[in-house]
Amino acid sequence: MKKKGLKGVFSNFIKKTLSEEKLESALSELNLLLISNDVAIEKSIDVINEIRSKNAKGSPYVILFLGVNGTGKTTTIAKFAHFLKKNDIISVAAAADTFRAAAIEQLAYHMEKVGIRMIKHEYKSDPASVAFDTIQHAKAKNVQVVLIDTAGRQVTNKNLLIEMQKIVRVAEPDLIVFVGDSLAGNDALNQAKEFNKHVGIDANILTKLDADAKGGAALSISYETKKPIIFVGIGQGYDDLIPFNKDFFISSILEI
Ligand code: GDP
Numbered sequence: 001m002k003k004k005g006l007k008g009v010f011s012n013f014i015k016k017t018l019s020e021e022k023l024e025s026a027l028s029e030l031n032l033l034l035i036s037n038d039v040a041i042e043k044s045i046d047v048i049n050e051i052r053s054k055n056a057k058g059s060p061y062v063i064l065f066l067g068v069n070g071t072g073k074t075t076t077i078a079k080f081a082h083f084l085k086k087n088d089i090i091s092v093a094a095a096a097d098t099f100r101a102a103a104i105e106q107l108a109y110h111m112e113k114v115g116i117r118m119i120k121h122e123y124k125s126d127p128a129s130v131a132f133d134t135i136q137h138a139k140a141k142n143v144q145v146v147l148i149d150t151a152g153r154q155v156t157n158k159n160l161l162i163e164m165q166k167i168v169r170v171a172e173p174d175l176i177v178f179v180g181d182s183l184a185g186n187d188a189l190n191q192a193k194e195f196n197k198h199v200g201i202d203a204n205i206l207t208k209l210d211a212d213a214k215g216g217a218a219l220s221i222s223y224e225t226k227k228p229i230i231f232v233g234i235g236q237g238y239d240d241l242i243p244f245n246k247d248f249f250i251s252s253i254l255e256i
Contacts, residue, residue: 060138067179069152072207078110079241091145094134095120096127099151128170155194182206182217207233
């Protein structure tokens with residue numbers, strides 16, 4: 001089947017004011033369009049279930065967060081730890097951004113607010129060893145999830161990329177999550193593509209969706225990376241991270 005251009009059909013939806021009767025058919029057409037273009041919206045990851053089945057084998061579930069600075073990575077980790085806690089899952093954070101001044105303090109601040117422990121080393125120390133120690137801590141204390149913060153980086157920075165690949169080798173994460181700023185539009189898209197190419201990502205979290213009602217970044221990132229968006233940030237509070245699903249996505253595009 002010839003694939004319909006996403007852009008054309010998409011802009012029709014955005015420009016048109018849909019009457020009640022037409023809404024149902026518009027939704028199903030958009031749904032079909034997403035599926036026929038391999039947009040990974042349908043392929044959601046049930047993180048809670050994955051965590052519980054890994055824990056049944058007696059090991060912590062390890063999540064590595066990556067992205068560029070300022071996207072909301074640190075607050076997203078705190079929101080995520082808070083989300084897990086609300087689901088009776090205890091996590092520990094690894095302060096593996098040993099590169100940027102104040103990154104450790106910033107993560108510590110948020111983790112204290114949500115009541116989650118953080119493991120740290122000295123500033124400038126090896127981030128892979130922070131990740132390793134945090135995993136050891138989780139194993140010893142039966143902590144179910146390890147959340148690894150990493151230094152914000154552009155994939156054009158070779159040293160930081162090599163460092164990231166080392167963290168991945170040492171920590172063997174169960175889930176690598178790209179955190180992207182939905183307001184960054186094409187930049188966020190290019191970052192996701194590059195990280196996917198050089199490090200490999202399993203899923204995306206998009207921040208600041210409260211400020212980007214169109215959801216266009218969500219569409220392009222899941223389309224280009226073929227990896228699902230699992231959560232979205234919808235504000236600055238710790239409760240402002242919600243699981244992402246197709247219905248939320250479609251209604252945010254149609255602004256209904
Ligand atoms: P990092 O440099 O990637 O770790 O970014 P931070 O976690 O420090 O976040 C940068 C700014 O974005 C902070 O002011 C956050 O409160 C804000 N932020 C993060 N997520 C969201 C979101 O979903 N919505 C809004 N409105 N602001 C957010």
